[in-house]
Amino acid sequence: MGFRFRSYWTEFWTACLWFLGHIPSHSFRKTLLRIAGVKIGRKSFIHLGCRVYEPTNIAIGEGTIIGDHATLDGRDRLTIGDHVDIASEVMIFNASRDIHTEDFKLKLAPVAIGNHVFIGPRAIILPGVTVGDGAIIAAGAVVTKDVPSKTLVGGVPARKIKDRGVEKLNYRLGRARLFQ
Template sequence: MDVLDANRSKPLEGGASFSLGNRLFRVVWMAAWLVLCRFTPPPLHGWRRLVLRLFGADVAHGARVHASVRIWHPRNLSLGANTLIGPGAILYNQGHIRIGARAVVSQRAHVCASSHDVRSADFQLILRPITIGAGCWIAAEAFVGPGVTIGDGAVLAARGALFSDADPQTIYRGNPAEAVRSRQG
């Protein structure tokens, strides 16, 4: 993903964390989303799917992405069939984010697929992919941290913060999120 060596690029001193090509692509991407999608009415999900695909996202049929969603890099995004990404959600996908079919990422939720090496004096950027399984629900204003895998059908309650893997069909809440009960009973 064109991550530069922080020891050489010195991002803490104003240097870049990504290659010039990556940064130029993101400028074009952000401008395109702003002009082509940001102010489109809610029913135009098909149009937004098309724009995402044109910029390299893997978007299945029926996926719905609201106009106010922020996506850092479409090439690092996979959305399953009939997935919903709600208004104001942030997909900070420096690393890859894969969201399964029929999953919901609610309004203003934040999914973050990168972190920094705290042992590095230069805080080297580390990409840590996230997988959200089929039928999951990431509720309003929840946070999914780097490297997390969420099993099919799991739920992260509103404003919950998940930093470790989540079992399938399990409801989590709190910060840090803890399992509350099974979704089955």
């Protein structure tokens, strides 16, 4: 009985979080996500339609922008650094199925994204990946392995394209529009 109740509670909470993602006010949405357990830094923005699973395992740094309809999976630890730009429809997962077991067991692995990272639209980051400071992930890339600092990666699966060629990163991302 306890497992069934927990399952229903999880489904109910997931539906509530989906609803929260569609409230057209950054500050209200951010406040409600904080109440749900997401740790969100100052001057960070989460756009409309962002899906959040297991919010208590998610930490977002200062000045970070999460694009519309992004997916943040908190079934294991998800850490997003400061001044990170996550574009529209990016999916970050930290759980998958083990295809090499008879019971198709769930595998969990934390995901860490460094500071000053840009993740292009519709990129997918899979469980266990660490993205270094200043890295750029091209649109549509599927990241299956760690990305070194200040490296541009792209493709399926993502591979190194080139080094970023910048010594020091100190930019701040701009403010998001009010109803976005």
